[in-house]
Amino acid sequence: MLFPRVGRKQPAIRIAWWLVVAFLCLGITLHLFPFYFMLITSFKSGEEVLQFPPTWWPQEPTLAGWRLVVSLVHGANTAASTLMDGPFWVFFLNSVHITFWVLVLGIPITSLAAYANSKLQSGPLARWSFLFFIGTLMMPAALTLIPNYLLTRNFPFALPEVPEIPGTDIEFPSVRIWDTHWAVILPIVFQAFNFLLFKGFFDTIPDSVIQAARVDGGSEFNIFRRIVLPMSVPVYAVAIWGAFSGAWDQFLWPLIVLQTPEKMPASVEIYLLLQRFTQAGSMNAEQATAQAQQMQEILSAGMSWNGLMVLGILQSLPVFIAFIVCREYLLRGIRLRGLK
Amino acid sequence: MARIDVEQVVKRYAAERIIDTESAKARPALNGVSLHVAEGETVSVVGSSGCGKSTLLKVVAGLEYPDSGRVLYNGADVTFVRPQERGVGMVFQDYALYPSMKGEGNLAYYFEVHDRSEEEKEQRVRETAERMGVGFEHLLGRVPTTLSGGEQQRVAIGRCIVRDPQLFLMDEPISNLDAKLREQTRVEIRRLLRKFGITTLYVTHDQQEAIFMGDRIAVMRDGVIEQIGTFDELYYTPVNLFVATFIGSPPMTVFPAYVSSGVVTVPDTDASWQLPYQLATELPLGPVRVGVRPEGWVLDTPDAVGIRVRHVERIPTERASFIYGNLGPANVVVAAPVDYPERAEVRLTPDWDRAYFFAADGEQPLHVPGVLELF
Numbered sequence: 271m272l273f274p275r276v277g278r279k280q281p282a283i284r285i286a287w288w289l290v291v292a293f294l295c296l297g298i299t300l301h302l303f304p305f306y307f308m309l310i311t312s313f314k315s316g317e318e319v320l321q322f323p324p325t326w327w328p329q330e331p332t333l334a335g336w337r338l339v340v341s342l343v344h345g346a347n348t349a350a351s352t353l354m355d356g357p358f359w360v361f362f363l364n365s366v367h368i369t370f371w372v373l374v375l376g377i378p379i380t381s382l383a384a385y386a387n388s389k390l391q392s393g394p395l396a397r398w399s400f401l402f403f404i405g406t407l408m409m410p411a412a413l414t415l416i417p418n419y420l421l422t423r424n425f426p427f428a429l430p431e432v433p434e435i436p437g438t439d440i441e442f443p444s445v446r447i448w449d450t451h452w453a454v455i456l457p458i459v460f461q462a463f464n465f466l467l468f469k470g471f472f473d474t475i476p477d478s479v480i481q482a483a484r485v486d487g488g489s490e491f492n493i494f495r496r497i498v499l500p501m502s503v504p505v506y507a508v509a510i511w512g513a514f515s516g517a518w519d520q521f522l523w524p525l526i527v528l529q530t531p532e533k534m535p536a537s538v539e540i541y542l543l544l545q546r547f548t549q550a551g552s553m554n555a556e557q558a559t560a561q562a563q564q565m566q567e568i569l570s571a572g573m574s575w576n577g578l579m580v581l582g583i584l585q586s587l588p589v590f591i592a593f594i595v596c597r598e599y600l601l602r603g604i605r606l607r608g609l610k
Numbered sequence: 611m612a613r614i615d616v617e618q619v620v621k622r623y624a625a626e627r628i629i630d631t632e633s634a635k636a637r638p639a640l641n642g643v644s645l646h647v648a649e650g651e652t653v654s655v656v657g658s659s660g661c662g663k664s665t666l667l668k669v670v671a672g673l674e675y676p677d678s679g680r681v682l683y684n685g686a687d688v689t690f691v692r693p694q695e696r697g698v699g700m701v702f703q704d705y706a707l708y709p710s711m712k713g714e715g716n717l718a719y720y721f722e723v724h725d726r727s728e729e730e731k732e733q734r735v736r737e738t739a740e741r742m743g744v745g746f747e748h749l750l751g752r753v754p755t756t757l758s759g760g761e762q763q764r765v766a767i768g769r770c771i772v773r774d775p776q777l778f779l780m781d782e783p784i785s786n787l788d789a790k791l792r793e794q795t796r797v798e799i800r801r802l803l804r805k806f807g808i809t810t811l812y813v814t815h816d817q818q819e820a821i822f823m824g825d826r827i828a829v830m831r832d833g834v835i836e837q838i839g840t841f842d843e844l845y846y847t848p849v850n851l852f853v854a855t856f857i858g859s860p861p862m863t864v865f866p867a868y869v870s871s872g873v874v875t876v877p878d879t880d881a882s883w884q885l886p887y888q889l890a891t892e893l894p895l896g897p898v899r900v901g902v903r904p905e906g907w908v909l910d911t912p913d914a915v916g917i918r919v920r921h922v923e924r925i926p927t928e929r930a931s932f933i934y935g936n937l938g939p940a941n942v943v944v945a946a947p948v949d950y951p952e953r954a955e956v957r958l959t960p961d962w963d964r965a966y967f968f969a970a971d972g973e974q975p976l977h978v979p980g981v982l983e984l985f
Contacts, residue, residue, distance in 0.1 A: 300723045393624025478706035481673050484693045485700045485779075486769070496719070500710030 304584075312336065312579040319575040339584070342577070353545060355531030358581070365518060365535040368454050372517035376459045377510055381502075383460070384468030385494055389480055400469065407462040416528070422446075422453040422527050434466045453527040454535070455568030458517060464509040471505040472498070502605030515589045540581050612683045612776040612809050614647040614670065619679035621665055638678070641664040643832035652803055652810040653838070654824030656856075658818050662833040663813045667779050670811060671699040672696050692906070700773030703782040705762040711764045714750040720773045725780040738772045741805075743798075760791040767799065771806065778803070786814065796822060817857060829853050846981045850973035854901055854966055860932055862901045865940035866970060869893050874900065879938045881915035886962050892977060893967060901966035904932060904945040907958045914957035917942055924948055 277283055310428060311319055312335050313328045343358040387400055417428045424432045425445035432441040447453045483493040499506075518537070520578065525538050593600065622638035639662045647653050649753060655663045668674040671695035681689045688696060707716050714735060721731035739746045742764060748759050756767065763783060772779065782797045800823060803810055812823045821841045828838040829852075837849045841857075848854035855861050868875050870891040875882040885893070891947050908914075917935040924931040926948060933944040933956055944958060967977040 284786065409702055476702055476706065478702040479708060480772065481668075481671075481693075481704060482700060482706040482766075482769075483719065484673065485671055485696075485698055486720045486723065487694045488719065492723055496722075497708045497710065 297302060308579045308582055312583060313577050316574050316576065333579045337578045339580040342581075343584075354539070355534070358536070358539070360532060361534055361536040361539040362584075364451070364533060368451050368520070368524070368535055369514060369517040371451070371455045372458055373510060373513055375455070376461060376513050376517075377464075377506070379459055380461055380464045380509070381468045381506070382494070384465050385472050385498065387465075388469050388472035389475075389477070390490065403460075403462055403465050407466070415522075418457055419498065419521075419526060422448040448527055449529045449533065451528075451533065454520065454524045457523070458513075458520075461509075461513060461516070464512060467509055467512075468502075471502060475501065504599045507599030508603035508605075511592055511596060511600055514592050518589060519585075536581075536585050540578065540585060543581070544578055611649050611807070613649045613666070613685070614645070614777060614809060614811070615680075615682040615685070616643060616645040616666070616670060617680045617682070619643045619666070619668055619669055619676040619681065621662075621674060621676045623665075632911055637833060638677070639833055640669065642679070642775065643830075643833070643835050645828060645835060645838065647809055647811065650809055652776055652809040652812060652825050653828055654812045654814060654820035654826070655828045655830060655835075656814055656820035657830035658856075659815060661830045663830050664781055665833075666830070667700075667781050667811055667813050668909055670777075671698050671700055671779050671814065681887070683739065686817055696777075697773075697775055698777040699770035699773070700778055700779040701763070701766050701770050701781065701783040705754070705759075705786075707752055707757075707762055707765045707766055707769070712751060712753050713757070713809075714830060716754070716769050717772045719769075734772055738768050741771065741802075742768050759787050760795060763787065763795060764798075767802070767872075772801065778808050779814075780810065780812045782814055783812075784819070785814065799823070813886045828856075829856055831856075842981045847978050848966070848975065850877045850900070851899070851968045852973060854968070854975070854978075858903055860904055860943040862903045862966070863937070863940055863942045864899055864901045864968070865937050865942075866897065867900045868897050869895055876915075876938055879915075883915070883959055884913055889962055889977065892980045896978065897970035898976060899968040899970055900960065901959045901968060902942075903966075904943045905966065906961050906964035907942075907944045909944070909946060909950075910957050911959045917959050919953065931941060 278287070292438065310328055311331070312424045314325070315332045315334060315351065318325060318329060321491070324594055338571075340360075342354070343362075381583055384402070387396055387403070391399065420428045420430060423430070423446065427442070427444055432444045434441050447456065479497065480493060484499050488496065518535075521537050521541065524535050525541075528534055528538070531542075619640050620638055620642055621640040641662075643662070643666055645653070645666070655666060656853060657663045669676050672681075672688070672691055675690055679689070680687055683696070707713075708719065711719065717735045717738060718731050721734065732926070735750070739750065746764060746768060749757060749765055752761055754765070762800050763786075767783070777840075783799065784792045787795055796819060804824070810823075812820070814820050814823070817827075826838055826840055827844055829836045829844065831852055834935045837844060837853045837977065839847075844853060844857045848857065851864070855864060865876055868877060869885070869890075872885050872887070873882055874885055915937075917937055920934045922931055922933050931948050933946055933950070933952055935942045935944070935956070942958070944956065964979050965977075966975060968975050968978065
């Protein structure tokens with residue numbers, strides 16, 4: 271509680287109260303404005319989108335953008351598909367595939383690691399391993415980008431070339447996960463932030479509850495499943511939501527490690543589409559003519575920023591839905607941990 | 611039911627810090643503890659906080675493994691057997707109920723993890739509810755967070771007896787309850803213990819509780835059991851000064867004194883008393899420490915020493931009042947009849963049959979009264 275309940279009638283406190291409310295409203299507006307603009311742009315016609323100054327409300331609301339996107343997703347639109355590497359549902363499916371495995375592998379691994387660190391390890395060992403995991407949070411992502419990239423090339427080795435077994439010509443066995451979805455999934459399976467979140471929560475469970483369950487005869491896993499897990503639902507909600515939005519909106523890393531266009535997640539593909547759309551360059555006159563013609567077709571079909579906005583909405587929709595579905599647990603979890 | 615033997619157990623906790631501090635290294639939580647509990651016997655373990663009594667319980671339960679020494683159940687070595695396989699029942703100070711389960715689920719967890727049939731589970735829970743007495747039934751349908759402390763503890767005790775443990779371990783089970791409830795629960799636990807005759811280790815910091823619960827009492831200090839025995843043995847024949855001052859409430863008055871040819875004098879005061887002949891021959895000459903319990907003073911005798919009264923505490927249920935004063939540096943507590951008139955000064959003599967003598971520079975007793983023969 272920012273302000274005490276007592277003394278709300280004091281003029282100074284009342285003014286301060288309304289100032290805070292105004293400040294928060296401003297914050298909310300600033301956060302929601304991009305979404306608002308995205309939404310209205312998706313209903314504008316192709317010409318109105320490029321109009322300057324921009325309009326705050328679509329003057330001639332049209333569903334052209336949405337219709338176009340439906341056909342794009344189906345892969346039916348021939349004109350736009352020349353700019354894309356496949357029907358758009360493929361990329362959504364890629365996103366789903368990546369996110370699914372990040373959650374299915376990541377949440378159990380992270381939470382069990384945190385549980386083990388909190389309740390099963392003790393003494394200096396627990397302390398050191400905790401510091402090690404938390405230490406990974408201190409590492410800026412840019413710093414690990416190149417080593418991680420090299421790791422995906424020759425999996426256990428972060429080297430450009432696989433070293434040879436000393437004294438022979440044979441290379442060490444290595445796996446090339448580069449250009450597969452696993453290269454995107456594996457590096458974020460263990461999330462130090464979620465580890466911290468889980469560990470913080472598990473630390474609040476009294477040891478005596480775990481000990482009572484041990485005396486009752488529960489195996490360590492059964493204790494975790496039957497006693498700890500039901501208590502931790504809000505924390506899981508926060509962690510799952512964080513991992514979900516993180517994995518779904520990933521951009522830079524998949525762009526680097528995925529090479530085959532059909533393997534891109536939707537987040538990257540939207541960007542690529544945008545790039546091609548705005549910077550359609552050409553090598554020679556023939557190509558230029560062909561492209562100009564294609565462009566004309568696309569534009570006449572209504573493809574413009576409005577279509578991209580629709581894709582953007584579709585892209586951010588799952589995160590919204592996930593938030594609304596587990597809103598109550600999320601709020602409880604956030605209150606519980608005082609986070610974010 | 612089981613016979614428990616703890617042999618020379620040493621337990622040192624790993625320091626939580628990365629860098630060991632000197633104080634953490636200083637002393638193990640348990641330093642060579644041996645304890646033998648006969649079948650069906652209740653032993654109370656009493657000591658001030660941090661003396662290792664809870665650690666002892668955890669070692670017996672298997673929740674902590676000792677660094678050296680052995681734990682035997684019925685003569686079988688179980689030192690490194692996991693707690694899951696020991697078949698003990700434990701009650702914790704903070705009740706430790708499973709928060710996500712209702713009372714019934716708490717009781718049934720044991721049967722669940724042991725793959726027992728649904729019927730057996732229900733029957734056992736019902737039986738336990740009957741054994742636990744009035745009002746237990748309706749606690750079963752509620753989640754622990756909606757129960758009061760006393761109710762939670764009843765469920766915790768029910769969870770402990772539902773599977774007929776061979777050993778009961780109680781870690782300060784009632785010290786979180788308020789005074790009235792504590793009294794009530796204490797009687798109830800005692801009744802249950804007598805009824806089932808299960809071997810019990812009862813840890814507490816409250817000596818009244820220890821006396822009430824235990825057939826025998828173990829007094830612990832700094833990871834060592836100082837003395838084990840019945841209350842009378844601890845009270846009248848303490849093995850050292852610590853046990854003598856720890857047992858008894860209000861505590862024994864201990865003051866330095868000087869013995870010379872049949873006379874005890876207290877330095878820095880004008881107090882001196884004549885010793886009875888037998889005691890005078892038994893005691894060494896020179897400095898000693900004298901211990902006198904509140905009831906060990908005789909009031910208003912001819913050779914008495916006057917002591918200023920600091921304050922008087924009346925306890926009508928015990929038909930006594932306690933008079934507090936000072937003798938030199940030592941606090942003096944004297945038990946007097948409840949109708950003893952208030953005055954500024956009382957005249958005191960130790961009842962030499964009930965006095966304790968300890969070495970001046972150590973803890974060993976020179977003379978203790980011995981268990982009184984009442985019959």
